[in-house]
Amino acid sequence: MDAERWQRALTLPAALLAAALLAGCTVAPPPDPVSLDAGNAAQWYRQAAASGTNVLVIDPAQSLVAVTVRRGGALARFGHDHVVASRGVTGFAAPSAGRADFHFRLDQMTVDEADLRRAAGLDTEPSADAIAGTRANMLTKVLETERFPLVILSARQPAGQVLGQVSGQPLQLSITLHGVTRTVAAPTRIDTTPQGLVATGTLQLRQSDFGITPMSVMGGAMTVQDTMELRYRIVAR
Numbered sequence: 001m002d003a004e005r006w007q008r009a010l011t012l013p014a015a016l017l018a019a020a021l022l023a024g025c026t027v028a029p030p031p032d033p034v035s036l037d038a039g040n041a042a043q044w045y046r047q048a049a050a051s052g053t054n055v056l057v058i059d060p061a062q063s064l065v066a067v068t069v070r071r072g073g074a075l076a077r078f079g080h081d082h083v084v085a086s087r088g089v090t091g092f093a094a095p096s097a098g099r100a101d102f103h104f105r106l107d108q109m110t111v112d113e114a115d116l117r118r119a120a121g122l123d124t125e126p127s128a129d130a131i132a133g134t135r136a137n138m139l140t141k142v143l144e145t146e147r148f149p150l151v152i153l154s155a156r157q158p159a160g161q162v163l164g165q166v167s168g169q170p171l172q173l174s175i176t177l178h179g180v181t182r183t184v185a186a187p188t189r190i191d192t193t194p195q196g197l198v199a200t201g202t203l204q205l206r207q208s209d210f211g212i213t214p215m216s217v218m219g220g221a222m223t224v225q226d227t228m229e230l231r232y233r234i235v236a237r
Helices: 003-009 014-022 033-038 042-050 114-119 128-142
Strands: 064-072 082-086 090-094 099-105 150-156 171-177 180-186 188-192 197-206 222-236
Touching: 042 090, 082 114, 082 128, 090 222, 099 222, 171 197, 180 197
Parallel strands: none
Antiparallel strands: 064 082, 064 222, 090 099, 099 150, 150 171, 171 180, 188 197, 197 222
């Protein structure tokens, strides 16, 4: 794709991403270039594509990030565990460069989808009011989404390695959440496909490591545990 066509492509809204892919363009435009610029990624991928590097686009319709948070405290039995999830992950991967950069909006996350609760092994069924209350508290009191609307993630393989080339080697995953960046070793399975790749994995994180105070009521008798489990499936084509 020449420079003029790439510049025009940057103005496409997210809804046209699929159409751009079907049109046969070798490098699709970013669905949200402003957000990707916040992660310092768009310019790198634009230059990489211009130099002939194979750049894959993350498919939000097939990708998922799901976080399980569990209840604690003396009255934990009266509460519920929850699963919050994003089905709006967008970004890029450059397998030959050993990197991927992606992000999602916190205010687009869902709470307690039935199939995701089953997958997490949760055995309670919160009411619709409980789910709505959990989402409102999560967005305003815990995550402060008006100040910190995005979660930005950057995955790296060691220099000179292709994504998925070394079986069983953790990715170095940098996570920016609530204005704080932490880098962790993320055990990740990467499978190549004729269209691109699929990366899956699970890891444990602590909310407090990102400056987040877990919810607590009744003097701590009912709390949200600090540790949360993050499960991801990222599809890039």
